[in-house]
Amino acid sequence: MKKNQIFACALFMGTALGACTEDYTDWANPQSNSPEDPASKYEISFAAGADATVDMDQFYESVAEELQATDSVVIASLSSTNPNVASIKLNSININGLAINATVRDGNVKVNTLELDSVVRDAFFSRAHVERVFDVNMNVAAKLKSGEAVNVSGTSQAKLTPISTPAISEGGYVLLGDFTGWDPANPMAMTPVANKEGVYQVTVETTNEASSYFKFYAAYDVNGGWDAANAVQMGCRVNGDTKTENFVVWTGDKYKVETPAIAGAGHFIITLDVVNYTYSVAPATAYLYMAGDVNGWSHVDMLASLEFNNIYTGYMYLNQNGFKFSSEPNWDGTNYGADFNTAPDAANITITEPEGFYQVVVDLNEKTYTLTPVAIGIIGSATPNGWDSDTDMTYSIENRCWTITTDLADGEIKFRANDDWAISWGGTPEQLTTQNGGNIAVTAGKYTINLYPLCEGKAYCEINPVN
Structure with missing residues (x-):
């Protein structure tokens, strides 16, 4: 009998403590094991507020300057028609994912007008004088008459038009x-x-x-x-x-x-x-690098930007097995994969064009690249065909250069692409340029000529006598 009395007393005390704990639970922070019910179950409405359309020009015209910092607008409205819902408390609110401060009174969600303007500006990264339609995302705690509290999320929409901006200058x-x-x-x-x-x-x-x-x-x-x-x-x-x-x-x-x-x-x-x-x-960097299957994933192929304008040109052999562009001659800089994705796990760029030698132009501003097939030859008074036509060179994949062994006369030579003067190389063997470089003087003899077009500032050739 005594044991039963002790057990009953303990049971009563446990029940009392449980009730006390329930009384002091913060209903705005429901227990983690409470299910999160959809808004429809508790008929919670996330509606546009009375001031859900804001025009900042009108704001500055109608609100006195000394009141602008504290002015607020009703951006959303919270309500429920479910008789089991006792009250609703706002947990969080964001504009297109960007947090904003808010207060709630009688179901009206109010935000500071200037802060709203700033958050919308950041969300769209724009000050353009156009109406911005944006989501007002809210999470609320609904307290039920049973004492239980549940989290519910919902979205309304609002609009804001930033202040007028100056017209585009015709003179630039x-x-x-x-x-x-x-x-x-x-x-x-x-x-x-x-x-x-x-x-x-x-x-x-x-x-x-x-x-x-x-x-x-x-x-x-x-x-x-x-x-x-x-x-x-x-x-x-x-x-x-x-x-x-x-x-x-x-x-x-x-x-x-x-x-x-x-x-x-x-x-x-x-x-x-x-x-x-x-x-x-x-x-703006002077060079961009290519590493891929074709060069053993080493950054030995280069592209140059003469004007430091993020547009790079280079000459290289490519295959269809993938490559990436890099801002450094290693993997320590920014690396551009497929669609110019710079994530570490970005897929490789792959081409559908045939394996071969190309002029490659990369535009980092537009996130594009273009490929132009290139075949190179020598031309000039010292070559077998003079200045009338090219003597074709062949590309050596092993030596990564264009090469030819031929007899030359006393005179001059230049290199050019695709039997045309649109792309040509001249200057000195140690420093060739595509920018209207001078002719290269040679003396009569048999030579092996190797051309490494690479890019502007890095192109060179070797003219070696054959004994």
Whole structure:
């Protein structure tokens, strides 16, 4: 009997403690073993709020400046028609995956207007004056009258139109900076990018190992000095910002125009997008490398970018067994696989063209490459056919060069591709160039000639007498 009394007492105490624990459980953080039910089961509605369409031009016109920082909008509405739901608490909210702060009152989800504008700008990486439709993703804890709490996720939609942006300058855009001497009479012109409205680029060389400052300007009258330049200046929000991708701030914007900077010395491609009002700064390297099955996955094939504009040209033998392009003569830099994917596990690039020797042009701006079949010969007064036609060379896969053994007369020779002058090599044997290189003088005799076209700055040949 005594044992039964002890057991009953213990059972009563356990029940009491269990009830006490339930009373103090934070219902907004349901136990992990509670099932997460769909919104439909508890008839929870994730609806657009009363202010789910926001126009930032109207905002700045209608809200006093001193109130703008604290102004908020009802972006979404939470409710339930299920009689078993006692209340709903917002756990988290994001805009197209980017978190945003929010408060809930009477089911109305409110966010700060300026923060919403900033988050939408980041989500689309654009300041373009176009209506942006975006998802408002929410996770809520629904407290049931039974005391249980369940997590439910849902989405509503909202719209925001950023402030108006300046019209695209008909005269184009220029740069001033440390690398131009900040002389408003001599700005550096940017070049329009083909088939991309409002996108301009320029390659600059910086020598300051720390940072080099610059600003963008719409085309202006260079005779007007700084007054003319400053009237159309563009920059960033934080002075000295070295972000490689950033938003543009313009004269007349809601923010002060500050001066961007480039970190480090070297060649850089600066891209300005005056549709989205963004800019980017990317290192520009002189060479790109190819490693693949055909060369034993060694980075011995090279492509050159004469203008440091991310467009590279080289000459190499390719097969259909795969290769990659690399920014370094090893695997330590950026490596480009299929579709120019730079992930470590990216698939290899494979070609459907026949195995053979090609001129390869890689455009890292457009993420494209083009292949042109190439056959090379010698031509000139010293060759058997003179300047009238080529004497064909053959490609040696083993020696990785174009080669010929032939008799030459006193005179001159050059190399050219596909029996045409569109691509030719001249200069000196140690330093050949495709940029209108001079003729190569030779004396009469029998020679084995080996040509290594490679790329601009690396091409050379060997002219060896045959005894």
